[in-house]
Amino acid sequence: MDGGDSVTNQSINTSRRQLFTRRQNSEYPHLPWAKQAQFTDLCTQCAKCIPSCPEHIIQPGDGGFPTINFQKGECIFCYQCAQACPESLFYAQEEPVWTAKAIINDSCIAKQNVECRSCGDMCDTQAIRFKLAVGTVAQPNIITDDCTGCGACVSVCPTNAIQIKLT
Ligand code: SF4
Ligand code: SF4
Ligand code: SF4
Structure with a gap:
Protein backbone atom coordinates (compact mmCIF):
# COMPACT_ATOMS: atom_id res chain seq x y z
CA MET A 1 0.00 0.00 0.00
CA ASP A 2 1.47 3.37 -0.92
CA GLY A 3 1.26 6.60 1.10
CA GLY A 4 -1.69 7.89 -0.94
CA ASP A 5 -3.81 4.82 -0.18
CA SER A 6 -2.92 5.06 3.46
CA VAL A 7 -4.01 8.70 3.59
CA THR A 8 -7.24 7.84 1.72
CA ASN A 9 -8.01 4.95 4.06
CA GLN A 10 -7.26 7.14 7.04
CA SER A 11 -9.69 9.82 5.81
CA ILE A 12 -12.39 7.22 5.20
CA ASN A 13 -11.85 5.75 8.65
CA THR A 14 -11.97 9.22 10.20
CA SER A 15 -15.17 10.17 8.41
CA ARG A 16 -16.75 6.81 9.34
CA ARG A 17 -15.76 7.38 12.93
CA GLN A 18 -17.24 10.90 12.86
CA LEU A 19 -20.45 9.52 11.38
CA PHE A 20 -20.57 6.80 14.02
CA THR A 21 -19.87 9.30 16.80
CA ARG A 22 -22.48 11.71 15.49
CA ARG A 23 -25.05 8.92 15.29
CA GLN A 24 -24.30 7.60 18.76
CA ASN A 25 -24.21 11.07 20.34
CA SER A 26 -27.17 12.47 18.48
CA GLU A 27 -29.23 14.24 21.11
CA TYR A 28 -31.62 15.72 18.60
CA PRO A 29 -34.53 13.83 17.05
CA HIS A 30 -34.61 13.40 13.27
CA LEU A 31 -38.31 12.97 12.54
CA PRO A 32 -41.28 11.70 14.57
CA TRP A 33 -41.79 7.90 14.52
CA ALA A 34 -38.39 7.49 12.87
CA LYS A 35 -35.98 4.78 13.97
CA GLN A 36 -33.59 7.34 15.44
CA ALA A 37 -30.58 5.06 15.97
CA GLN A 38 -30.73 3.67 12.41
CA PHE A 39 -31.73 6.90 10.74
CA THR A 40 -28.44 7.68 9.01
CA ASP A 41 -28.15 4.06 7.82
CA LEU A 42 -31.66 3.82 6.38
CA CYS A 43 -32.28 7.35 5.06
CA THR A 44 -31.15 7.76 1.43
CA GLN A 45 -31.51 11.58 1.59
CA CYS A 46 -34.15 11.43 -1.16
CA ALA A 47 -35.82 14.46 0.51
CA LYS A 48 -39.37 13.21 -0.15
CA CYS A 49 -40.31 13.97 3.45
CA ILE A 50 -39.44 17.66 3.11
CA PRO A 51 -42.36 18.86 0.93
CA SER A 52 -44.76 16.42 2.64
CA CYS A 53 -44.77 18.44 5.87
CA PRO A 54 -47.80 20.76 6.07
CA GLU A 55 -45.98 22.84 8.69
CA HIS A 56 -42.85 23.28 6.50
CA ILE A 57 -40.55 22.47 9.40
CA ILE A 58 -38.44 19.72 7.82
CA GLN A 59 -35.16 20.77 6.23
CA PRO A 60 -31.81 19.18 5.39
CA GLY A 61 -29.75 19.05 8.56
CA ASP A 62 -26.44 17.62 9.73
CA GLY A 63 -24.79 15.70 6.87
CA GLY A 64 -27.79 16.36 4.60
CA PHE A 65 -30.16 14.18 6.63
CA PRO A 66 -33.62 15.66 7.22
CA THR A 67 -34.26 17.27 10.53
CA ILE A 68 -36.91 19.47 12.10
CA ASN A 69 -36.30 23.19 12.48
CA PHE A 70 -38.54 24.09 15.41
CA GLN A 71 -37.75 27.77 14.85
CA LYS A 72 -40.07 27.47 11.84
CA GLY A 73 -42.97 25.92 13.72
CA GLU A 74 -44.24 22.93 15.63
CA CYS A 75 -44.84 19.31 14.74
CA ILE A 76 -48.55 18.49 14.62
CA PHE A 77 -47.84 14.74 14.51
CA CYS A 78 -49.72 14.26 11.25
CA TYR A 79 -47.51 11.28 10.17
CA GLN A 80 -47.24 12.63 6.62
CA CYS A 81 -43.42 12.61 6.61
CA ALA A 82 -43.52 8.92 7.51
CA GLN A 83 -46.03 8.20 4.74
CA ALA A 84 -43.93 10.05 2.17
CA CYS A 85 -40.80 8.05 2.99
CA PRO A 86 -40.13 5.08 0.65
CA GLU A 87 -37.71 3.40 3.09
CA SER A 88 -38.41 1.23 6.15
CA LEU A 89 -37.42 4.10 8.38
CA PHE A 90 -40.54 4.76 10.40
CA TYR A 91 -42.48 2.85 13.02
CA ALA A 92 -46.24 2.37 12.60
CA GLN A 93 -48.40 5.31 13.59
CA GLU A 94 -49.77 3.31 16.55
CA GLU A 95 -46.28 3.14 18.06
CA PRO A 96 -44.89 5.83 20.40
CA VAL A 97 -43.87 8.96 18.46
CA TRP A 98 -40.45 9.54 20.03
CA THR A 99 -38.73 10.28 23.32
S1 SF4 B 1 -45.42 14.55 11.60
FE1 SF4 B 1 -46.34 16.08 10.17
S2 SF4 B 1 -45.91 18.08 11.10
FE2 SF4 B 1 -44.53 16.59 12.10
S3 SF4 B 1 -42.61 16.67 10.90
FE3 SF4 B 1 -43.85 15.01 10.04
S4 SF4 B 1 -45.00 15.95 8.32
FE4 SF4 B 1 -44.23 17.65 9.65
S1 SF4 C 1 -40.15 31.57 26.78
FE1 SF4 C 1 -39.53 32.89 28.51
S2 SF4 C 1 -39.89 31.62 30.36
FE2 SF4 C 1 -39.94 30.24 28.58
S3 SF4 C 1 -37.81 29.45 28.44
FE3 SF4 C 1 -37.94 31.26 27.09
S4 SF4 C 1 -37.28 32.99 28.36
FE4 SF4 C 1 -37.75 31.28 29.75
S1 SF4 D 1 -45.54 19.76 24.78
FE1 SF4 D 1 -45.29 21.85 25.58
S2 SF4 D 1 -43.27 21.85 26.59
FE2 SF4 D 1 -43.36 20.06 25.26
S3 SF4 D 1 -42.46 20.73 23.35
FE3 SF4 D 1 -44.69 21.00 23.13
S4 SF4 D 1 -45.03 23.12 23.77
FE4 SF4 D 1 -42.97 22.60 24.48
Whole structure:
Protein backbone atom coordinates (compact mmCIF):
# COMPACT_ATOMS: atom_id res chain seq x y z
CA MET A 1 0.00 0.00 0.00
CA ASP A 2 1.47 3.37 -0.92
CA GLY A 3 1.26 6.60 1.10
CA GLY A 4 -1.69 7.89 -0.94
CA ASP A 5 -3.81 4.82 -0.18
CA SER A 6 -2.92 5.06 3.46
CA VAL A 7 -4.01 8.70 3.59
CA THR A 8 -7.24 7.84 1.72
CA ASN A 9 -8.01 4.95 4.06
CA GLN A 10 -7.26 7.14 7.04
CA SER A 11 -9.69 9.82 5.81
CA ILE A 12 -12.39 7.22 5.20
CA ASN A 13 -11.85 5.75 8.65
CA THR A 14 -11.97 9.22 10.20
CA SER A 15 -15.17 10.17 8.41
CA ARG A 16 -16.75 6.81 9.34
CA ARG A 17 -15.76 7.38 12.93
CA GLN A 18 -17.24 10.90 12.86
CA LEU A 19 -20.45 9.52 11.38
CA PHE A 20 -20.57 6.80 14.02
CA THR A 21 -19.87 9.30 16.80
CA ARG A 22 -22.48 11.71 15.49
CA ARG A 23 -25.05 8.92 15.29
CA GLN A 24 -24.30 7.60 18.76
CA ASN A 25 -24.21 11.07 20.34
CA SER A 26 -27.17 12.47 18.48
CA GLU A 27 -29.23 14.24 21.11
CA TYR A 28 -31.62 15.72 18.60
CA PRO A 29 -34.53 13.83 17.05
CA HIS A 30 -34.61 13.40 13.27
CA LEU A 31 -38.31 12.97 12.54
CA PRO A 32 -41.28 11.70 14.57
CA TRP A 33 -41.79 7.90 14.52
CA ALA A 34 -38.39 7.49 12.87
CA LYS A 35 -35.98 4.78 13.97
CA GLN A 36 -33.59 7.34 15.44
CA ALA A 37 -30.58 5.06 15.97
CA GLN A 38 -30.73 3.67 12.41
CA PHE A 39 -31.73 6.90 10.74
CA THR A 40 -28.44 7.68 9.01
CA ASP A 41 -28.15 4.06 7.82
CA LEU A 42 -31.66 3.82 6.38
CA CYS A 43 -32.28 7.35 5.06
CA THR A 44 -31.15 7.76 1.43
CA GLN A 45 -31.51 11.58 1.59
CA CYS A 46 -34.15 11.43 -1.16
CA ALA A 47 -35.82 14.46 0.51
CA LYS A 48 -39.37 13.21 -0.15
CA CYS A 49 -40.31 13.97 3.45
CA ILE A 50 -39.44 17.66 3.11
CA PRO A 51 -42.36 18.86 0.93
CA SER A 52 -44.76 16.42 2.64
CA CYS A 53 -44.77 18.44 5.87
CA PRO A 54 -47.80 20.76 6.07
CA GLU A 55 -45.98 22.84 8.69
CA HIS A 56 -42.85 23.28 6.50
CA ILE A 57 -40.55 22.47 9.40
CA ILE A 58 -38.44 19.72 7.82
CA GLN A 59 -35.16 20.77 6.23
CA PRO A 60 -31.81 19.18 5.39
CA GLY A 61 -29.75 19.05 8.56
CA ASP A 62 -26.44 17.62 9.73
CA GLY A 63 -24.79 15.70 6.87
CA GLY A 64 -27.79 16.36 4.60
CA PHE A 65 -30.16 14.18 6.63
CA PRO A 66 -33.62 15.66 7.22
CA THR A 67 -34.26 17.27 10.53
CA ILE A 68 -36.91 19.47 12.10
CA ASN A 69 -36.30 23.19 12.48
CA PHE A 70 -38.54 24.09 15.41
CA GLN A 71 -37.75 27.77 14.85
CA LYS A 72 -40.07 27.47 11.84
CA GLY A 73 -42.97 25.92 13.72
CA GLU A 74 -44.24 22.93 15.63
CA CYS A 75 -44.84 19.31 14.74
CA ILE A 76 -48.55 18.49 14.62
CA PHE A 77 -47.84 14.74 14.51
CA CYS A 78 -49.72 14.26 11.25
CA TYR A 79 -47.51 11.28 10.17
CA GLN A 80 -47.24 12.63 6.62
CA CYS A 81 -43.42 12.61 6.61
CA ALA A 82 -43.52 8.92 7.51
CA GLN A 83 -46.03 8.20 4.74
CA ALA A 84 -43.93 10.05 2.17
CA CYS A 85 -40.80 8.05 2.99
CA PRO A 86 -40.13 5.08 0.65
CA GLU A 87 -37.71 3.40 3.09
CA SER A 88 -38.41 1.23 6.15
CA LEU A 89 -37.42 4.10 8.38
CA PHE A 90 -40.54 4.76 10.40
CA TYR A 91 -42.48 2.85 13.02
CA ALA A 92 -46.24 2.37 12.60
CA GLN A 93 -48.40 5.31 13.59
CA GLU A 94 -49.77 3.31 16.55
CA GLU A 95 -46.28 3.14 18.06
CA PRO A 96 -44.89 5.83 20.40
CA VAL A 97 -43.87 8.96 18.46
CA TRP A 98 -40.45 9.54 20.03
CA THR A 99 -38.73 10.28 23.32
CA ALA A 100 -38.09 13.94 22.43
CA LYS A 101 -38.75 16.51 25.15
CA ALA A 102 -38.28 20.22 25.62
CA ILE A 103 -35.25 21.27 27.68
CA ILE A 104 -34.84 24.81 29.02
CA ASN A 105 -31.29 26.09 29.37
CA ASP A 106 -29.76 28.87 31.47
CA SER A 107 -30.45 31.62 28.93
CA CYS A 108 -34.11 31.65 30.04
CA ILE A 109 -34.71 35.24 31.11
CA ALA A 110 -36.79 34.14 34.10
CA LYS A 111 -33.48 32.94 35.56
CA GLN A 112 -32.34 36.58 35.36
CA ASN A 113 -35.50 37.58 37.23
CA VAL A 114 -37.33 38.88 34.16
CA GLU A 115 -41.00 37.93 33.94
CA CYS A 116 -41.73 35.74 30.90
CA ARG A 117 -44.30 33.01 30.32
CA SER A 118 -44.27 32.85 26.51
CA CYS A 119 -43.40 29.17 26.35
CA GLY A 120 -46.09 28.17 28.82
CA ASP A 121 -48.72 30.10 26.90
CA MET A 122 -47.94 28.03 23.77
CA CYS A 123 -48.02 24.60 25.34
CA ASP A 124 -51.23 22.72 24.55
CA THR A 125 -50.57 20.01 27.10
CA GLN A 126 -49.65 22.47 29.85
CA ALA A 127 -46.34 20.72 30.29
CA ILE A 128 -44.65 23.97 31.29
CA ARG A 129 -45.63 24.97 34.80
CA PHE A 130 -44.46 28.16 36.43
CA LYS A 131 -43.35 27.77 39.99
CA LEU A 132 -43.58 30.80 42.24
CA ALA A 133 -40.37 31.42 44.11
CA VAL A 134 -39.39 33.83 46.86
CA GLY A 135 -37.37 36.84 45.68
CA THR A 136 -37.63 36.05 41.96
CA VAL A 137 -40.18 35.81 39.17
CA ALA A 138 -41.94 32.48 38.56
CA GLN A 139 -39.63 29.91 37.00
CA PRO A 140 -40.64 27.54 34.16
CA ASN A 141 -40.51 23.85 34.88
CA ILE A 142 -41.12 21.15 32.25
CA ILE A 143 -43.28 18.23 33.32
CA THR A 144 -41.58 15.70 31.06
CA ASP A 145 -44.40 13.15 31.22
CA ASP A 146 -46.74 15.75 29.71
CA CYS A 147 -44.32 17.07 27.07
CA THR A 148 -44.86 15.60 23.60
CA GLY A 149 -41.76 17.24 22.08
CA CYS A 150 -43.97 19.14 19.63
CA GLY A 151 -41.69 22.19 19.77
CA ALA A 152 -44.47 24.80 19.92
CA CYS A 153 -42.58 26.48 22.77
CA VAL A 154 -39.28 26.81 20.87
CA SER A 155 -39.80 29.72 18.47
CA VAL A 156 -41.66 31.93 20.96
CA CYS A 157 -38.78 32.00 23.42
CA PRO A 158 -37.06 35.40 23.18
CA THR A 159 -33.64 34.00 24.06
CA ASN A 160 -33.72 30.63 22.24
CA ALA A 161 -33.52 28.92 25.61
CA ILE A 162 -35.54 25.86 24.59
CA GLN A 163 -34.28 22.87 22.65
CA ILE A 164 -36.03 19.63 21.77
CA LYS A 165 -33.79 16.71 22.66
CA LEU A 166 -34.09 12.95 22.85
CA THR A 167 -34.28 11.71 26.43
S1 SF4 B 1 -45.42 14.55 11.60
FE1 SF4 B 1 -46.34 16.08 10.17
S2 SF4 B 1 -45.91 18.08 11.10
FE2 SF4 B 1 -44.53 16.59 12.10
S3 SF4 B 1 -42.61 16.67 10.90
FE3 SF4 B 1 -43.85 15.01 10.04
S4 SF4 B 1 -45.00 15.95 8.32
FE4 SF4 B 1 -44.23 17.65 9.65
S1 SF4 C 1 -42.46 20.73 23.35
FE1 SF4 C 1 -44.69 21.00 23.13
S2 SF4 C 1 -45.54 19.76 24.78
FE2 SF4 C 1 -43.36 20.06 25.26
S3 SF4 C 1 -43.27 21.85 26.59
FE3 SF4 C 1 -42.97 22.60 24.48
S4 SF4 C 1 -45.03 23.12 23.77
FE4 SF4 C 1 -45.29 21.85 25.58
S1 SF4 D 1 -40.15 31.57 26.78
FE1 SF4 D 1 -37.94 31.26 27.09
S2 SF4 D 1 -37.28 32.99 28.36
FE2 SF4 D 1 -39.53 32.89 28.51
S3 SF4 D 1 -39.89 31.62 30.36
FE3 SF4 D 1 -39.94 30.24 28.58
S4 SF4 D 1 -37.81 29.45 28.44
FE4 SF4 D 1 -37.75 31.28 29.75
